[in-house]
Amino acid sequence: DIQMTQSPSSLSASVGDRVTITCQASQDISNYLNWYQQKPGKAPKLLIYDASNLETGVPSRFSGSGSGTDFTFTISSLQPEDIATYYCQQYDNLPLLFGGGTKVEIK
Amino acid sequence: QVQLVQSGAEVKKPGASVKVSCKASGYTFTSYGISWVRQAPGQGLEWMGWISAYNGNTNYAQKLQGRVTMTTDTSTSTAYMELRSLRSDDTAVYYCARAITSTAPIDYWGQGTLVTVSS
Numbered sequence: 001d002i003q004m005t006q007s008p009s010s011l012s013a014s015v016g017d018r019v020t021i022t023c024q025a026s027q028d029i030s031n032y033l034n035w036y037q038q039k040p041g042k043a044p045k046l047l048i049y050d051a052s053n054l055e056t057g058v059p060s061r062f063s064g065s066g067s068g069t070d071f072t073f074t075i076s077s078l079q080p081e082d083i084a085t086y087y088c089q090q091y092d093n094l095p096l097l098f099g100g101g102t103k104v105e106i107k
Numbered sequence: 108q109v110q111l112v113q114s115g116a117e118v119k120k121p122g123a124s125v126k127v128s129c130k131a132s133g134y135t136f137t138s139y140g141i142s143w144v145r146q147a148p149g150q151g152l153e154w155m156g157w158i159s160a161y162n163g164n165t166n167y168a169q170k171l172q173g174r175v176t177m178t179t180d181t182s183t184s185t186a187y188m189e190l191r192s193l194r195s196d197d198t199a200v201y202y203c204a205r206a207i208t209s210t211a212p213i214d215y216w217g218q219g220t221l222v223t224v225s226s
Contacts, residue, residue, distance in 0.1 A: 032210070038152075043202055043218060046214050087152055094166055096154040096209075096210070098151055098153070
């Protein structure tokens with residue numbers, strides 16, 4: 001199985017800060033990576049697919065990059081409504097695996 | 108708009124079975140599949156498997172093989188996930204979600220169903 005290592009597991013930042021989360025795959029997954037946002041008590045929401053494509057309706061402050069084994073998710077200017085846990089997920093091979101999540105809080 | 112509406116919370120005893128439903132609307136049900144993902148309290152997301160609503164083909168996570176069955180009823184655009192021989196570590200929120208293939212992005216999610224396994 002492909003393993004996904006996501007870091008950090010949590011972070012605290014101020015409103016307006018640039019926030020970066022990384023995800024590393026245990027083998028080459030090309031660009032078959034998604035990023036999801038999950039707010040407390042809610043279902044996850046797809047933000048980025050194919051590593052760098054913004055899902056329709058998602059604010060442009062969210063972005064993704066990378067290919068192969070190393071990926072980055074960025075919030076260019078953190079907003080209060082961005083408080084959530086973010087997950088990467090590979091879909092190159094079954095089983096689909098999610099990263100461990102990054103909990104983003106406001107400082 | 109695309110909606111996936113799941114059945115309500117369940118409380119089960121160890122060894123019992125649970126069947127969660129997921130009614131889809133707002134799209135052509137048979138053009139997509141349904142993935143099932145669960146989340147134990149305070150934990151991350153675990154993919155359980157996927158079923159094609161077109162032909163019923165399934166892919167299950169190896170750790171659940173033999174205990175899980177996913178089905179669909181195209182007449183009612185409803186997907187079902189049955190988990191048998193429940194254990195306490197099956198306590199989780201279970202989500203259904205739409206994905207065109209087993210390895211495609213999951214783009215819409217149900218609201219989740221809490222299954223509690225407790226004696």
